[in-house]
Amino acid sequence: MTEHTYREAGVDIDLEARAVRALVANLTYQRTGAFPMLGGVGHFAGLIDCGPYALALAVDGVGTKMLVADALCDWRTVGIDCIAMNVNDLYVMNIEPVAFVDYIATDALSIEKMEQLGQGLNKGARLANMNIVGGETATLRGLVNGLDLAGTCLGIQRKEKIITGEDITPGDLIVGVPSSGIHSNGLTLARRVVEEYASYDTHLPGGTKTFGEELLTPTRIYHEVLGVTEACTVHGMCHVTGGGLLNFRRLADYGFSITDPLEPPAIFRWLQEAGSISDVEMYRTFNMGMGYAFVVPPGSVGAVQSTVPGARVVGEVTEKPGVWLRGVDIQ
Numbered sequence: 001m002t003e004h005t006y007r008e009a010g011v012d013i014d015l016e017a018r019a020v021r022a023l024v025a026n027l028t029y030q031r032t033g034a035f036p037m038l039g040g041v042g043h044f045a046g047l048i049d050c051g052p053y054a055l056a057l058a059v060d061g062v063g064t065k066m067l068v069a070d071a072l073c074d075w076r077t078v079g080i081d082c083i084a085m086n087v088n089d090l091y092v093m094n095i096e097p098v099a100f101v102d103y104i105a106t107d108a109l110s111i112e113k114m115e116q117l118g119q120g121l122n123k124g125a126r127l128a129n130m131n132i133v134g135g136e137t138a139t140l141r142g143l144v145n146g147l148d149l150a151g152t153c154l155g156i157q158r159k160e161k162i163i164t165g166e167d168i169t170p171g172d173l174i175v176g177v178p179s180s181g182i183h184s185n186g187l188t189l190a191r192r193v194v195e196e197y198a199s200y201d202t203h204l205p206g207g208t209k210t211f212g213e214e215l216l217t218p219t220r221i222y223h224e225v226l227g228v229t230e231a232c233t234v235h236g237m238c239h240v241t242g243g244g245l246l247n248f249r250r251l252a253d254y255g256f257s258i259t260d261p262l263e264p265p266a267i268f269r270w271l272q273e274a275g276s277i278s279d280v281e282m283y284r285t286f287n288m289g290m291g292y293a294f295v296v297p298p299g300s301v302g303a304v305q306s307t308v309p310g311a312r313v314v315g316e317v318t319e320k321p322g323v324w325l326r327g328v329d330i331q
Contacts, residue, residue, distance in 0.1 A: 061150030079120020084219035095155035165236035165251035179291030232303035
């Protein structure tokens with residue numbers, strides 16, 4: 001049986017990292033005058049100095065999950081994914097999302113699709129308590145084949161409350177928070193395995209949902225974060241997106257040792273078994289049931305668990321650099 005990988009499916013996360021570094025290396029200009037940039041490029045969101053406050057900008061899209069929506073002719077929830085992928089990137093810096101603009105690119109307009117996209121975007125905005133203040137729709141026949149949805153999110157926070165990970169120290173504990181499933185990452189590999197060994201309209205063994213419904217389950221919006229940071233000390237946070245556990249490398253140069261990961265939902269176990277995918281590849285590609293994580297001193301664990309359902313300690317920060325899964329370096 002062929003061993004499937006994210007690279008073999010068409011996404012090389014190591015190449016992507018090098019490509020992003022090549023891009024960022026050329027982004028050297030910084031504006032003069034008021035409202036300069038705070039910090040560097042490369043965290044989960046970019047910051048702008050606005051006196052006592054910082055404005056934050058994040059941008060993301062739904063990715064190839066849109067192809068699953070197309071296959072099922074169901075676009076009602078992908079708007080939630082678009083909102084979630086953006087606001088979760090603000091939450092990791094303790095930024096409150098306040099405004100959003102969407103970008104829809106298509107080869108042909110459909111009233112039905114636009115209505116359903118609007119339903120999801122509106123629900124996502126409600127879950128994140130955020131205004132959708134505008135957007136852009138572009139018909140790009142010849143350039144776009146199908147439908148793509150992305151967006152940009154604006155957030156705000158007092159500068160002294162921003163969390164960047166700079167306070168992370170060895171001995172801090174990693175508290176994982178369950179995901180709602182696949183979220184919006186790794187779908188290129190997930191789709192390949194489902195299309196090769198099952199179909200979107202068949203049921204996951206032992207489950208009530210079809211594979212298509214499992215893959216379309218919307219990304220969890222971690223709105224509880226702002227309550228956690230008010231209740232206790234948080235040194236860093238991680239939104240576990242494309243690249244899986246490797247996202248922890250954005251936070252600090254210390255090591256992140258995951259010794260007791262959350263139990264992956266059945267969809268991940270099936271993908272791994274059907275696609276003959278190794279543990280390392282799974283945790284480098286998918287969230288594996290942990291869509292978000294807090295990095296906190298031991299004394300804050302109780303406050304996190306009492307505020308966020310399902311949260312529990314999955315590992316700790318170490319002096320030795322790297323991202324470790326049960327003692328194996330997954331880098």
